[in-house]
Amino acid sequence: MTLLSVNLNAVAQLRNRRDLPWPSVTGLARVVLDAGASGITIHPRPDERHIRRTDVFELAALLRDEYPKAEFNIEGYPSEDFFVLVDAVNPQQVTLVPDDPAQATSDHGWDFLRDGALLTNVIQRLKAKGRRISLFCDPDAGAEGVAIAKATGADRVELYTGPYGGCYADAARGERELALLADTTAAARAIGLGVNAGHDLTLANLPAFQAAVPGVDEVSIGHGITADALLLGFAEAVRRYRSVLET
Numbered sequence: 001m002t003l004l005s006v007n008l009n010a011v012a013q014l015r016n017r018r019d020l021p022w023p024s025v026t027g028l029a030r031v032v033l034d035a036g037a038s039g040i041t042i043h044p045r046p047d048e049r050h051i052r053r054t055d056v057f058e059l060a061a062l063l064r065d066e067y068p069k070a071e072f073n074i075e076g077y078p079s080e081d082f083f084v085l086v087d088a089v090n091p092q093q094v095t096l097v098p099d100d101p102a103q104a105t106s107d108h109g110w111d112f113l114r115d116g117a118l119l120t121n122v123i124q125r126l127k128a129k130g131r132r133i134s135l136f137c138d139p140d141a142g143a144e145g146v147a148i149a150k151a152t153g154a155d156r157v158e159l160y161t162g163p164y165g166g167c168y169a170d171a172a173r174g175e176r177e178l179a180l181l182a183d184t185t186a187a188a189r190a191i192g193l194g195v196n197a198g199h200d201l202t203l204a205n206l207p208a209f210q211a212a213v214p215g216v217d218e219v220s221i222g223h224g225i226t227a228d229a230l231l232l233g234f235a236e237a238v239r240r241y242r243s244v245l246e247t
């Protein structure tokens with residue numbers, strides 16, 4: 001079964017339109033966890049355009065005190081500020097993403113050949129407290145890419161599904177993206193790496209992904225599920241995503 005971690009960046013971005021505390025990031029974390037999500041993902045960015053430092057601490061306290069079985073997944077570039085934040089709240093999973101601070105959203109995985117040594121150092125430091133480390137990974141990383149990812153000490157890769165998500169109007173290209181994702185997943189699993197996936201997954205494209213890419217441990221979904229929640233409410237949206245992931 002593939003677990004669902006709900007990314008709350010979009011909720012925080014909506015809240016930040018005003019200097020007011022709603023929609024509440026922790027309030028909606030409760031709603032999605034009560035509806036069966038297995039965890040919460042955030043990707044705090046240095047400009048705090050959505051998730052703020054204060055959100056990170058409030059979510060950490062909520063999960064620790066009220067949902068001790070839920071997974072807290074923090075994504076980001078391994079800067080000194082990121083290390084300090086991660087050390088302060090100690091999430092169960094850290095997903096390292098090669099974004100520069102000005103980037104609008106994540107749009108590529110790590111260049112494992114170039115960044116292997118950097119990642120090895122960073123992962124040694126981050127794993128000290130027993131956290132799971134996942135590395136954002138291009139869909140075409142293949143056996144060569146995931147072998148380097150494994151050698152860095154990472155526990156999992158997170159497949160970047162943005163190119164697949166962008167194929168909503170081009171079924172043939174979507175099939176090609178799914179084949180790449182399936183090959184890289186199989187290569188990762190063959191060497192004992194876990195596999196997560198995320199970016200631009202939606203209720204519409206998740207069933208084909210789930211059918212074509214077996215062996216994914218967890219998906220993190222934010223933008224699409226928030227869009228669906230505007231129509232359905234977050235609890236119903238979580239239930240519908242979960243029912244796809246449980247097939």
Ligand SMILES: CC(=O)[C@@H](O)[C@H](O)COP(=O)(O)O
Binds near residue numbers: 045
């Ligand atoms: C790594 C990944 O794919 C997501 O975390 C994505 O980066 C979300 O970030 P934004 O919400 O800032 O677009």
Ligand SMILES: NCC(=O)COP(=O)(O)O
Binds near residue numbers: 007158199222
């Ligand atoms: N890691 C991907 C993620 O957390 C959510 O990405 P998106 O669904 O907001 O594109």
